[in-house]
Amino acid sequence: MTMVSVEDVTVRRGRRTVLDAASVQFGAGRLAVVIGPNGAGKSTLLDVAAGLLPPGTGRVLLDGQSLSSLSRRELAKRRAYLPQSPQVDWAISVERVVALGLTAHLPAFGGLPATWRERIDLALDRFDLVDLRDRPATQLSGGELARVMLARATVGDPALLIVDEPTAGLDPRHALDAARRLRTLADGGCAVIVALHDLDLAARIADDVVAMKNGRIEAHGLAETVLTDPILSDLYDIEARVSRTADGATIRFHA
C-alpha cells in the first residue's frame, strides 16, 4: 500500500533547482531514510512530502489525495513534521509542549478537551517523560528535548511522520535511542521518513533508503540494495566500503 507518493516534483529557488524531477513512494509501516551530502536537497524533499513547500511542478499524493487539496488542519491531523534542531522559546512545561501536538484537533478557543488528556499521558509514558512532565522545556538536555519533540509529533497518532535529522547534536546513546523509537513507530504502522547523516544508524533502522545528490534522487529502494559500495562512493565522491555483520552494517570512508 502506498502512503505518500511524490510524483515528478521539481522545486526551484531563484535560478537554482533544489529538487529535480523527484519521484519516490513511501509506504505505511515502513521507515525510509533519506541520505546524501550537504545541500543534496534532503530537507527540500522532506518539506515537499510534508506539504510545507508547494512543488513547482509535479504533485504529492497522500493516500491518493493531492496534498494541495487538503486543508492545513486536515493535513496536520494526518502527518507530523519535526524540523532539524527544534527549539522551544518559552519556559513551557513538557506536558504543554506535548499537548501542542494536538493543535489541529482543538477548537479555536477554550482548554484541552478531557478526551485528549489520556493521549497526552500515553505519549508522555511512551517516551519516558512522566517524571519530566512539569519541567520547563527550556531546561531539558538535548536527549530529553529530542524525546519531548518526538512525543509532541506523535501524540496525535499521525499516519505519516517526517523527521529532519533527529540525531543532530545527540550523543551516541541518545541518537540510538531516538532511532529505536522511530523504528518502533514504523513497526506500529506509521509511515516514517527520516533524513539522516549517520549512515551506520541508517543501516540499522531503515527499511528503505533514498539517496540524493544535487537535488536528484540517485537511487531508492530496499536499504541493502542502496547502501552499497558503488552507490555510496558515487554519492559522497569519496571511496566507501560497506561491511555487513550480524548486527547491522558499518560504512567506512577512505580519503
Next chain:
Amino acid sequence: MNRWLVPGLILLLLALSGTSLLAGTIWLSPGRTLAALLDPSPDLAQLVIVEVRLPRLVLALLVGGILGLSGAVLQGLLRNPLAEPGLLGVSSGASLGAVIAIYYGFAATFALATPLFGLAGALVTIGVALLLSRSGGTLSLILAGVAVSTIASAGVTLALNLAPNPFAAYEIMTWLMGSLSDRSWDHVLLAGPFILVGAAMLLCTGRGLDAHALGERQAESLGVDLSGVRLLALFGTALGVGAATAVTGAIGFVGLIAPHLVRGFVGHRPGGTLIPATLAGAAIILAADIATRVLRFGPDIKLGVFVSVIGAPFFLWLVLHVRRTVA
C-alpha cells in the same frame, strides 16, 4: 494555569475603578459618587463624575488593556520577550500623525483632528512595515518595524525643530508625554470602536501563538496559518494601539511589562498570557492615572512620564533577568 489569576485581576480592576472615580483634586465620598451615577439631575458632583472621571476611567481601561494585549501578542509572534507595540512603529507613527495635526494647526480648528491624524499615522507605518517585510520572516518584520519607527521619530523631532513658535513646540511635547487628562466621551467614542475591533483580532491569535512557540516550521506543520496570525496581530495592533496612542499620546512600557507580570502564572504559554496581560495592562494604566492625580509635586506629572519612570527600571531588571535565565 493559575485559576485565581483572572478573577484576582478583575477584582483589582474593580477596586481601582472605584478609586479612580473617587480620587482627584476633589475627593468624593462613595455615597455621593453612587448618587451621581444613578441620579440624572445635574449638579457639580454629577458633572465631575459623568463628564470627567467616567470617560477617563473607560479610556484608561481601554488603552491599558489594548497595550497589554498587544504586547502579549507581539512577544508571542516575534518570539521575543522584549517586543512591545512601539517596536513595530505603531506608537511613533501615531505620534507623527498627531504632531502633524498640531503642527499645521488642524488641532486648533477641529478638536478631534489630533486623534484622527494619529490613527492614520499608525495605520500607514504598520502598512509600510508589513510591505517591507512581506517576503521575509520574523526578523525582517522587526527590522522593518524599527526602520519605519525611526523614520517616524525623526519626523517628530524635525517638527519640534522647525516649530513656528514655542507654544507649538510646547503643545507637541505635552502631547508626546501621554496623558488621560481632559479627555471626554468624544475621545472614548473615537478610539473605543477601533480598540475593541483591534482587541478582537488580537484575541483570535492565541492558539496560533501557542504553536508558534515551537518555531515557524513546526507551527505551520501543526496546521497554523502563520501569515493569517501575523496579519491579525499586526492589524489588530495598528487599529487598537494606533487608536489608543492617538487619543492619549505615547505611553511606553505597559505593553512590555504587562505580559511579563502574568507569564509565570500561566505556565509561560504565549496564548495563555493574552487575557491576563490585557487585565494587567488596564490595571497598570489605571493605577498610574490615579497616582498622577493623587501624588502632587508641583506641576502635574503626565501619565506617560510616570509609567516610563516606573517602567524603565523594570525594563532594566527584565534585561538582566532574561540574560541570567538564557545564559
